[in-house]
Amino acid sequence: MPIEFCDYTMRYREDLEPALNGINLTIQPGEKIGIVGRTGAGKSTLVRSLFRLVHGTTTGQILVDGQDIAEMGIGDLRPRLGIIPQESTMVSGSFKRNLDPLQEYTIEDMWAALVTSGIAPKVAPPRARTDRVPDGDRYDEMYEETMVEWNRQWATSGRAMRLLILGLYEKPKKYINTRLEPRHGLDRTARSSSQGFSAGEQQLFGLCRVLMRMRRIIVLDEATADVDLETDRHMQQVFRDAFASCTVLTIAHRLETIMASDRIVVMDKGRIAEIGTPQELIDAGGLFAELVKANDFGS
Numbered sequence: 001m002p003i004e005f006c007d008y009t010m011r012y013r014e015d016l017e018p019a020l021n022g023i024n025l026t027i028q029p030g031e032k033i034g035i036v037g038r039t040g041a042g043k044s045t046l047v048r049s050l051f052r053l054v055h056g057t058t059t060g061q062i063l064v065d066g067q068d069i070a071e072m073g074i075g076d077l078r079p080r081l082g083i084i085p086q087e088s089t090m091v092s093g094s095f096k097r098n099l100d101p102l103q104e105y106t107i108e109d110m111w112a113a114l115v116t117s118g119i120a121p122k123v124a125p126p127r128a129r130t131d132r133v134p135d136g137d138r139y140d141e142m143y144e145e146t147m148v149e150w151n152r153q154w155a156t157s158g159r160a161m162r163l164l165i166l167g168l169y170e171k172p173k174k175y176i177n178t179r180l181e182p183r184h185g186l187d188r189t190a191r192s193s194s195q196g197f198s199a200g201e202q203q204l205f206g207l208c209r210v211l212m213r214m215r216r217i218i219v220l221d222e223a224t225a226d227v228d229l230e231t232d233r234h235m236q237q238v239f240r241d242a243f244a245s246c247t248v249l250t251i252a253h254r255l256e257t258i259m260a261s262d263r264i265v266v267m268d269k270g271r272i273a274e275i276g277t278p279q280e281l282i283d284a285g286g287l288f289a290e291l292v293k294a295n296d297f298g299s
């Protein structure tokens with residue numbers, strides 16, 4: 001079933017201009033939509049409205065699976081949607097607690113999601129590979145084999161990703177409950193930090209959380225704005241593979257991310273200014289073409 005915005009208008013406060021104004025938009029299942037526009041155009045408000053994460057006065061409707069989300073319980077709505085926000089909330093506590101705050105998953109579930117996603121090396125640690133954890137020497141042997149394989153695979157993967165996974169995998173019992181500390185060597189070019197973590201690291205956590213849950217509708221809110229280029233490329237590949245059958249709405253900040261979309265929605269002052277395939281919009285020579293030319297994606 002599609003996602004439908006039907007003449008949807010949203011004001012944060014009665015005395016403010018609408019942040020979204022008369023939005024009509026139908027998104028087909030499995031469609032990959034890029035959302036662009038200058039700062040303040042309404043991109044975040046558009047995707048956050050889907051989750052009922054914005055509070056204010058609204059008119060019109062948003063339908064998900066044919067149902068008005070205003071009439072759905074949050075418990076009914078949220079399981080259909082996954083979001084990788086600009087800054088994932090980080091709580092103080094263990095890595096596991098951050099990855100799985102509601103304690104819904106086993107350590108093995110987390111490993112499986114990371115391995116399947118292609119973020120983690122393909123060879124899972126012994127504890128995740130066997131039903132029964134082998135004892136003593138055999139465990140050590142398997143552990144060593146795993147490390148050799150990881151080092152080989154990691155030769156080509158991102159630095160930030162590598163350290164993130166290490167925190168989850170290495171010496172599972174010990175590390176899984178380790179309290180989170182800023183990790184040396186991760187991308188430090190990022191903006192502000194929460195609990196001592198860079199925005200890039202928070203986004204990696206956001207990605208991991210969504211991958212574990214695998215919703216049918218995924219929102220990426222400038223999800224890779226703050227990771228290094230190598231990690232960004234890797235994450236883009238993960239998005240393509242893991243979310244291939246999902247509906248994906250991406251608030252895009254880099255040209256190459258948007259050009260792979262089925263359609264682009266260009267927001268301007270709370271309205272949809274343009275909509276079409278990237279090529280159509282470039283050929284039309286309007287706002288999108290201008291943004292591309294100036295490489296200005298509002299971030």
Ligand SMILES: Nc1ncnc2c1ncn2[C@@H]1O[C@H](COP(=O)(O)OP(=O)(O)OP(=O)(O)O)[C@@H](O)[C@H]1O
Nearest residue numbers: 012019037038039040041042043044045046298299
């Ligand atoms: N919590 C809020 N209260 C009042 N006004 C808000 C709030 N959040 C956003 N706005 C306003 O709503 C409009 C749309 O903002 P929104 O954050 O959706 O834009 P955006 O395109 O995502 O911008 P950016 O690229 O800077 O993230 C802007 O005028 C903004 O100032």
